[in-house]
Amino acid sequence: MTLVYRPGDSVAHRLDPRSKFAVQASFVVAAFVYTTPGGLVWLTALTGVLMAAADTSPIATIGELRYLAPFLVGAPVLQGLTLGTPWFVVADAVPPALASYRILLVLFVSAAYVRTTPVRASRAAIQRTVPGRFGRFLGVGVALVFRFLPLLQRDLARIRDAQRARLGRQRSIRDRARLLAVAGFNRAFRRADRLALALQARCFAWNPTLPPLRLGRRDLPALALAVGLSAAALYGAI
Amino acid sequence: MSDTTTSDVDLVGDETTLNIARAALLAALTGAFAIVGSIPIPFSPVPFTLQVLGVFLAGLLLGPIWGAASMLLYLVAGAVGAPVFAGGSAGIGILAGQTGGYLFSYPIAAAAAGYLAHGGSELTDLRVIPSIRPLAGMTAAIVIIYALGTAQFAFVTDIGLVEALTLASLPFIPGDVFKMFIALVLIRSGSLNEHVLPK
Structure with a gap:
């Protein structure tokens, strides 16, 4: 299972998306400023609190991010290696190791938002934050990407199944990639043409009605946290 | 009781509607390639994914403006939680992380590929223009992707540029050059439906 929204009634579920986004963004900035052992201890504790507030399991999140492991572990190892004795310099590997750990924390916090x-x-938040037609384009486009992603994934999976059933695995990688791409793009464009027709038939407009968003009293702690993290980052950077 | 407001319906034009639909679908397809489009290669830890093909073809088929718009949608959708980044991941953390530079470069790379291939922002028939133009466009796209990608990787991971290039870029470059030729075959052969190609 990939990182997706799960309905629930945790503290984070009840917050306005904009305040959660503010916490996330300020956390990233603070993590970049305080990439020291001491700073990371505090940020780890904060990550724990945020994940608990979002009812998100760190173990399940690690499972979903495992494909990043070669990069997270590889960076410090590669930086520590040297040609000639002593082959591995621990001091060189420490900064990238701290950086890798920082990335892990940031990923945890963003997983809590996505969940x-x-x-x-999110769409309503984008459209209300980014003004004008550009914001509306982003809002509509992002909603369409969410809608069509599973359909196109299924299209591609079907194309690959069909290839496999016809002994496609014995073809060269070049042929397999070309055939998958041709069929994938053709289906996507056919869907786009039908979608455009359907949108026109339904009076696709620049000014549709959006779900209400409300920044309320319960968002205050989150906004305060975002301001605090930003202030701490600013203080540390000066 | 009612907080209804009335305002004129501001309809989206026909051509813009088609372009929005195509931009969104290409963004979603690029995201779908990130998971389903991977073909394991024997003896290589790096799976072969067709994601960069989405960047190339967004620029070539939609042109520089809508191609860049499509890749921007891909980034924003990923930032707010669509599982479109490598391996089905999402969130602002990926964009701020080691591999975020490659992603940030996609809109610029798609715009460069489209601009150089079409010689401007007007779409031309890709089947008849000289091959050198799309090739030059895609080469520029690759250079942009790796320049920005390596720079952010080195900065975020706090390692040297040479190490970043070795770990995160060099293993992928042959595959991306290979995808460039696949993209060229696709647009030259007419194996995509005629309605895919600009009139």
């Missing part, structure tokens, strides 16, 4: 924020709310 607790429905797409409709």
Whole structure:
């Protein structure tokens, strides 16, 4: 299972998407400023609190991020290696190791956002934050990407199944990639043409009605945290 | 009781509607390639994914403006939680992380590929223009992707540029050059439906 929204009633579920986004963004900035052992201890504790507030399991999140492991472990190892004795310099490997750990924390916090924020709310937040037609384009486009991603994934999986059933695995990688790409793009464009027709038939407009968003009293702690993290980052950077 | 407001319906034009639909679908397809489009290669830890093909073809088929718009949608959708980044991941953390530079470069790379291939922002028939133009466009796209990608990897991971290039870029470059030729075959052969190609 990949990182997706799960309905629930945790503290984070009840927050406005904009305040959660503010916490996330300020956390990233603070993590970049305080990439020291001491700073990372505090940020680890904060990550724990945020994940608990979002009812998100760190172990399940690690499982979903395992494909990043070669990069996270590889960077410090590669930096520590030297040609000639002593072959591995621990001091060289420490900064990249801290950086890798920082990335892990940032990924945890963003996983908590993704788990607790429905797409409709994110779309409304985008459209209300980014003004004008550009914001509306982003809002509509992002909603369409969410809608069509599973369909196109299924299209591609079907194409690969069909290839496999016809002994496609015995072809060269070049042929397999070409055939998958041709069929994938053709289906996507056919869907796009049908979608455009359907949108026109339904009076596709620049000014549709959006779900209400409300920044309320319960968002205050989150906003305060975002301001605090930003202030700490600013203080540390000066 | 009612907080209804009335305002004129501001309809989206026909051509813009088609372009929005195509941009969104190409963004979603690029995301779908990140998971389903991977073909394991024997003896290589790096799976072969067709994601970069989405970047090339967004620029070539939609042109520089809508191609870049499509890749921007891909990034924003990923940032707010669509599992479109490598391996089905999502979130602002990926963009701020080691491999975020490669992703940030996609809109610029798609715009460069489209601009150089079509010689401007007007779409031309890709089947009849000289092959050198799409090739030059895609080469520029690859250079942009690896320049930005390596720079962010080195900065975020706090390692030297040479190490970043070795770990995160060099293993992928042959595969991306290979995808460039696949993209060229696709647009030259007419194996995509005629409605895919600009009139």
